[in-house]
Amino acid sequence: MLVTDTSTYANVTLDPRANVYFDGKCVSHTFHLADGTRKSAGVILPATLNFGTGAPEIMELHSGACRVRLAGSEDWTSYGAGDSFSVPGNSSFDIEVTDPVSYVCHYG
Amino acid sequence: MLVTDTSTYANVTLDPRANVYFDGKCVSHTFHLADGTRKSAGVILPATLNFGTGAPEIMELHSGACRVRLAGSEDWTSYGAGDSFSVPGNSSFDIEVTDPVSYVCHYG
Numbered sequence: 001m002l003v004t005d006t007s008t009y010a011n012v013t014l015d016p017r018a019n020v021y022f023d024g025k026c027v028s029h030t031f032h033l034a035d036g037t038r039k040s041a042g043v044i045l046p047a048t049l050n051f052g053t054g055a056p057e058i059m060e061l062h063s064g065a066c067r068v069r070l071a072g073s074e075d076w077t078s079y080g081a082g083d084s085f086s087v088p089g090n091s092s093f094d095i096e097v098t099d100p101v102s103y104v105c106h107y108g
Numbered sequence: 109m110l111v112t113d114t115s116t117y118a119n120v121t122l123d124p125r126a127n128v129y130f131d132g133k134c135v136s137h138t139f140h141l142a143d144g145t146r147k148s149a150g151v152i153l154p155a156t157l158n159f160g161t162g163a164p165e166i167m168e169l170h171s172g173a174c175r176v177r178l179a180g181s182e183d184w185t186s187y188g189a190g191d192s193f194s195v196p197g198n199s200s201f202d203i204e205v206t207d208p209v210s211y212v213c214h215y216g
Contacts, residue, residue: 016116018210027153041137046132060124
């Protein structure tokens with residue numbers, strides 16, 4: 001393997017058909033680990049959006065800047081590259097993106 | 109491997125840091141095959157854009173609808189899911205996207 005950067009996801013299966021949400025303010029690609037675990041790698045462009053969850057999610061940020069308010073909370077928390085935040089299942093969060101956010105979403 | 113869909117890319121290394129072009133009208137993720145070959149999987153949202161090439165490119169479409177005019181040509185050609193088109197190196201093309209295009213770009 002020529003790619004040695006530890007911040008990449010190795011040995012995955014990538015679905016090239018992108019998911020487009022909010023008129024393109026959020027775009028993601030689904031991928032699966034070798035054990036079948038589903039994840040998605042996406043981008044959220046500058047905007048303020050509300051995302052709902054089915055399964056619990058961990059949002060892992062790889063670039064950009066945003067602040068996030070979980071459902072039921074009054075507090076906004078800022079996140080950037082290297083940060084992650086957890087969202088309960090069957091819930092939602094508001095996200096205000098100021099610099100395009102690259103993320104990997106982990107489910108379950 | 110639980111993923112058997114032949115339209116996916118298996119055993120790749122995915123860089124989760126997205127590339128954002130044209131204020132987000134084009135977003136892509138770089139990935140590498142097991143042999144180190146670099147490709148990108150991206151989305152182009154509805155817009156008319158001009159892309160330059162360094163290396164020659166093959167653009168492989170997985171969803172959406174667009175028409176394309178290569179540099180030096182007067183002709184627009186329509187493409188959709190399952191289609192691909194080739195662009196010479198050190199050249200450019202105009203693309204008019206009417207329905208978000210998912211693509212894989214092959215270089216070289």
